[in-house]
Amino acid sequence: MYVTKADGRLEKFDFYKIVRTCKRSGVPQNEAERIAGEIERQAYDGIPTRDLLNIILTHLEKRNAGYASRYDLKGAIMRLGPSGFAFEKFIAELFRIMGYSTQTNVIVQGRCVPHEVDVVAEKDCKRYMIECKYRNLPGVYIGIQKALYVWARFEDIRDGSDAGKCIKFDVPYLVCNTKFSDDVIQYASCRGLKVMGWSYPEGASISDILNEKKIYPVTVLRSIDTRMIGLLADANMMFCSDLSEEKLAGLGISKKRVQDIMDEVRGVLKDMV
Amino acid sequence: MYVTKADGRLEKFDFYKIVRTCKRSGVPQNEAERIAGEIERQAYDGIPTRDLLNIILTHLEKRNAGYASRYDLKGAIMRLGPSGFAFEKFIAELFRIMGYSTQTNVIVQGRCVPHEVDVVAEKDCKRYMIECKYRNLPGVYIGIQKALYVWARFEDIRDGSDAGKCIKFDVPYLVCNTKFSDDVIQYASCRGLKVMGWSYPEGASISDILNEKKIYPVTVLRSIDTRMIGLLADANMMFCSDLSEEKLAGLGISKKRVQDIMDEVRGVLKDMV
Structure with missing residues (x-):
């Protein structure tokens, strides 16, 4: 059985890919396998990826609203930007949770010109110059020009630091919410430029950290609309863990809506297996 | 008397600016002053720049079709890209006319990754790595990220050359058809990166060279339409000096049209004073 990808190419139906997708949403292994089996029976030859994903989502929703919310974590990150959350603040928070101290949008005087550094992060006596690239379409690659200019x-x-014009930075870092082209990865490893993307490097990617640390942006919530997300952005509440009955009520949201939102938040934050 | 600029700001009417515009189109000094005087009488307080330019154009056209064709040289460069002429080929030709030997789109192996160099130019035993940036809107600035990545x-x-992987390059060069932001100019002079824009550096800018060497892209011609420009692009005829009765007839263009085009070409190429 084949699946039709967004670009029209065919790909073999992959049972274990579906198991992995379910597990990433917090579903335990045996239940993930059961869902994958059901989906294998429901799917048909040539099914578009999007339809397949919708079927998976329906299954997750049936079991637990929290699974479904966490399912589209990548899309949730994509939705941060247009919702008014700055991507560099999101990345700063990600690094803070990993134990770095962080500052955003810092002007640093270089040898030739001043530069605005998206995130300055420090840990273990090392200072990182982090450049954040946000793309609002999945599948868009960060190309070599970006890596070159960060370097x-x-x-x-x-x-500039050698000339006593600014503090010292030890490591340049390029972070994006999508992918890097092959030559970016090659150039980065050759020059000593660190890179982090949605699923790169394996085990230390944005998605790995979000799942490991159970960090979920409010844009995963299915019970809130764009207007509500705008309210949360204005109030600087970026993560599900930032939300509480009191804080939401403080934004003038009705009691019933606050209950619905907090129910979903609890589902999302429930321990993953 | 004031002129209303495209962005709404007011600017004092400048007699000598109009004289300079006319002279750049090839009009002799005394005639340019006469035209500027007529325009000063025709203009009114608060006239939009665009209307003022149209009046100038009408005056130039009345005197000599060649003046009028040359008048909008900047717009002609803008029109090259959408017409199917690659900007780097245009720049290569510009450098060739300045006495450089040139090649376009050359792959060069760097220390870490391979790079595509838009134009490789050589003169006096120096080899230049030229990066071309084309913008199809006037007033768009090339920002610091471009300068950083070229460096x-x-x-x-x-x-890569030090490691014996590729030939040696002596000078990096960033060329664009519009403007550079101030920090690009500062960074470039600090690092030893050469830059050339539409009117920068003074005396050695794209417009200076075009006017000095009397190089006019076919997109200055007012007697040809988009379809015809497409024909010329396919036949690799980029400059007015590339055109002749024989070549145009060879493209299957009617005798009458060929005559019209060549009349305008002769007007454009007529010696400027």
Whole structure:
């Protein structure tokens, strides 16, 4: 059986890919296998990926609203930008949760020109210059020009520090919410530029950290609409863990709506197996 | 008397600016002053720049079709891209006319990754790595990220050459058809990156060279339409000097149209004073 991808190419139906997708949403292994089996029976040859994903989502929803909310974590990150949450604040928070101290949008004087550093992060006596690239379409690659310019920016700041114009930075870092082209990865490893994308590097990618640390942006919530997300953005509540009955009520949201939202939040934050 | 600019700001009517505009189109000094005087009488307080430019154009047309064709050289460069002429080929030709030997779209192995160099130019035993940036809107600035990445690309190629992976390049060069932001100019002069824009640096800008060497892209011609420009692009005829009765007839263009086009070409190429 084949699945039709978004670009029209065919791909073999992969039972274990569906198991992995379910597990990433917090479903235990045996239940994930059961769902994958049901989906295998429901799917048909040539089914578009999107339809397949919708079937998976229906199954997750039937079992637990929390599974379904967590299911589209990648889309939730994509929705942060247009909702008014700055991507660099999100990344700063991600690093803070990993034990770094962070600052956003810091002006640093390089040797030749001043630079705005998206996130300055520090840990274990090392200072990181983090450049954040946000793309609002999945599948869009970050190309070599971005990696080159981050490296040149780091060099100008390093030379500025050598000349006593600014503090010292030890490591340049390029973070994006999608993918890197192959030559970015090659260039980065050759130059000592760190990179982090949605699922790169394996085990230390954005999705790995979000799942491991159970960090869920409010944009995963299915019970809130764009207007409500705007309210939360204005109030600087970016993560599900930032929400509480009191805080939501403080935004003038009705008691009934607050209950619905907090029910979903509890489902999302429930321990994953 | 004031002129209303495209962004709504007011600017004092400048007699000598109009004289300079006319002279750039090839009008002799005394005639240019006469035209500027007529325009000063025709204009009114608060006239939009665009209307003022149209009046100038009408005056130039009345005197000589060649003046009028040359008048909008900047717009002609803008129209090259959408017409199917690659900007890097245009720049390569510009450098060739300045006495450089040139090649376009050359793959060069850097220390870390391979790079595609838009134009490789050589003169006096120096080899230039030229990166071309084309913008199809006037007033759009090339920002610091572009300058930084051109520098990092140059460094990777320089290191690749040191490691014996590629030929040696001496000078990085960033060329664009619009403007550079101030920090690009500052960074470039600090690092030794050469830059050339539509009117920068003074005396050696794209417009200076075009006017000095009397190079006019076919997109200055007012007697040809988009379809005809497409024909010329396919036949690799980028400049007015590339056109002749024989070549145009060879493209299957009618005798009458060929005559009209060549009349305008002769007007454009007529010696400027």
